Amino acid sequence: MTVFDVRLITEEERRATFDVLNRSLHGKRVADDLWSRMGVSWPAAHKFGAFEGDAAIGIASSFDTEVAVPGGRVLPVAAVDGVGVRADRTRRGVLTALMAAQLAEVAERGLPLAMLHASEPTIYGRFGYGSAALGKTVRVSRPAARLHERVPVAGEVRLLGPEEAVKEIPAVYRRIGLHRPGMMARPEAWWPAGHERHLVPEERYTVAVHSGPDGVDGFVTYETIGRRSLDSPDEGAVLNVYDLHAAGPAALAGLWRFLLSVDLVSAVHARHRPVDEPLAVMLTDHRHASTLSVEDDLWLRLVDVEAALAARGYRAAEPVVVAVADRQLASNSGQYEVGPDGARRTSAEPDLVLEVDTLGMLYLGQWSATALAQAGRIEVRDPAALTRADELFTTVTAPWNGTHF
Structure with missing residues (x-):
């Protein structure tokens, strides 16, 4: 012992x-x-x-x-x-x-x-965390891949030196803002380990920024991985994208256009991209963009269920009463009425019964109540409530974290 x-x-x-x-x-x-x-x-x-x-x-x-x-x-x-x-x-x-x-x-x-972020996904459910956002790993073949002619063209891309990137990128990230559910602010202490160590002194990664009409509105950090060998002496390198954020479609298109224009490259590889990022349909031939995997990008734990439910927005549907069980924080256990006007505790009989880890999966809009019920994670007391819960919790934009921590 x-x-x-x-x-x-x-x-x-x-x-x-x-x-x-x-x-x-x-x-x-x-x-x-x-x-x-x-x-x-x-x-x-x-x-x-x-x-x-x-x-x-x-x-x-x-x-x-x-x-x-x-x-x-x-x-x-x-x-x-x-x-x-x-x-x-x-x-x-x-x-x-x-x-x-x-x-x-x-x-x-x-x-x-x-x-x-979970190194082993089987660990954290028992502590009340749920898989709340997914990310996809994409690989784009080069040199065949080309952006479609109707993809927005605005602004320009330029490379930054390491010291310049250390100084400028934190402000660019703040300017882009937290425009997706799940995105997080990066505090000052995050940057030395999460950004700077990739740039100085080894200069392992390259940083490029996109500038639009209103200034810098996107950036990408990537490394070049050589693939040339005795058996494949002409094999191009792979650009491995570590960090890519854009304020809008034009900046996103500009950054991908730049990555796909780099010479002597056989592929661009990017892990943990938003699952609804429209990269494939930006290409003249979408088959040149392959989704290699879809995996968990963020795990979420509601620590104060009432406050967290009351703070997020909901779409228009009749309210649903959800019973939540929390084994670690007993004060969270109880019924909550969730509707377009918010959420509050209630003594009403529940329509749906779930544990707090499942609520974490539902909270950012990644998973529908119907899918979670079909998987046995939600006990359905009123079948009509599933459709209402789907509408209430759905988000137009897929959740995504996009920060290594």
């Missing part, structure tokens, strides 16, 4: 807990020079460590930011950016204790939501 304590870490324990996380994900201990540049992205605040004596054996980290929800509002959220347990201490209750401590702290501070 492993005896351990779970507590908030100190400033002096930041690097040791980061190393535990890195090794749990099969990475190497971070080198001194890299830590000096990206350690600012691993502050001690909101990090729970599991300790055997003075030795760290587990970590659950989060940072505060904001996320867009359906209807246009932006809510405070805890972004869980690192969860790991030392390989010789797994399956002994360490992860459960860490996640319980983290969730209790987020609730105590009054944040309505928590979110994460």
Whole structure:
């Protein structure tokens, strides 16, 4: 039996807990020079460590930011950016204790939501997280792929040097704004690890920006991966897109037009793109754009169910009464009437019954109530309520996070 304590870490324990996380994900201990540049992205605040004596054996980290929800509002959220347990201490209750401590702290501070990217999707449902947004991996063949002649042409694309990209891109991201449900603000501490380390000093990635009539309105960060070999000496490189955001269709088209114009390239590869991004129909031949996979892009946990439901917008339909069960935060359990005017607690009999992880799947509009009911995730008391719930929770734009954290 492993005896351990779970507590908030100190400033002096930041690097040791980061190393535990890195090794749990099969990475190497971070080198001194890299830590000096990206350690600012691993502050001690909101990090729970599991300790055997003075030795760290587990970590659950989060940072505060904001996320867009359906209807246009932006809510405070805890972004869980690192969860790991030392390989010789797994399956002994360490992860459960860490996640319980983290969730209790987020609730105590009054944040309505928590979110994460899941390294193993089977882990987080039992802590109340649901797969709330999907992303697709696309691959576009070159040089055959061409944008259709009626795709918008406006503005120009230019490359930035590494230091210029470090300085300018945060402001571009803020200017683009959180225009999809699930998109998140990137706090200052995110940028050193999430952006800068790819650019300096190694210059591994390239950054280009699109400028329209009103200034810079999009950017792309990508790396070039060589494919040439003795067996294929003329094989072109692959452009691997890491980060691409655009304020509108013209900027999006301009960035993709640029990527598809780079010489000596055999393909453009991009992971976690919005599932409704119209790249294929932007091409003269949509077969040149292949969707290789669709996978979870964001997991969401409603920490304050009443506040979170009341904050998002709904489409026009008759109200539905939803009963929610929450095993970790019992105060969330109960009935909620959801309608075009918002949501509130009620004592009325429920039309639909679900657990809080399923509510996380429904919340951003990625999954319909009908699909979740067919999958056995929603108990239907009134069959007519499914159609109403589908209409209420549906969003015109697919949810998408689009930020590595």
